[in-house]
Amino acid sequence: MMDFLDFSFLKLTVLDLVDMLLVAIIVYYIYNLIRGTIAVNIFVGFLIIYFLYFITENLKMKLLSGILGSFVSVGFIALIVVFQQEIRRFLLTIGKNISLRNKSWLKYLFKREELEKDNMAKIKPIIDACKTMKKTRTGALIVFAKYFDQDAFVNSGEMIDSKISKRLLESIFQKNSPLHDGAVIISENKIKSASCILPLTENDKLPAHFGLRHRAGLGVSESSDATALIISEETGEIAYAQQGRVKMNISFTDLERLLNRDFN
16 A cells, blocks of 8 residues: 555656746646637647547548648647737736836835825826716727837827827717727827727627627737726726726726726
């Protein structure tokens, strides 16, 4: 019995434990990135192809194994092509966490009160505009981008490059405004552009009542590290999209907390 429970052959070192921990962290990040998206179905499809290839190869089914083998031989390249958005978002997440968060924490340690006041001054016009638009049921889509991709956003909208203002946000999304369709992009503490067309999410499991604003907000959060604030024109409810997931019907207290965390 003791021989059966003898695990001495494993010979785990500290480096082995660190190695397994790092792999677990990477797998966790990848799972968070693809969870709830169509990428899960694609990944399952790849696994099925590899499984069938393994079976047909061992059963000496030359024709079928040859066809499946052609997929397997280019599997790594195919994964890069198919999951290019997820890979891009994964790299952006790593870069953001290392470069931006570390700098923010260093500043936060030395200038905590000053930073909190400065951040509240930046997000107050946004929250005030949301309160008005929620009351009047004015549909809105506001994207907060860490990095402003001029080619991606300006080509599909109008360049503004203005100070963040409650009245400006309200006037942009006012129903008779020529800029009310599309998204407003906020980056570098400015309203950079308006009326931007965003990629729609590929998630096919969303509720039927999700309109184009919600799907566009989810889409931009799937393809980049940007977050999106959505106000429903039908109900006035506020939603918040991040990393391909959306929080519905959030309060202004929650909105303030989310913006304080993500918009800096």
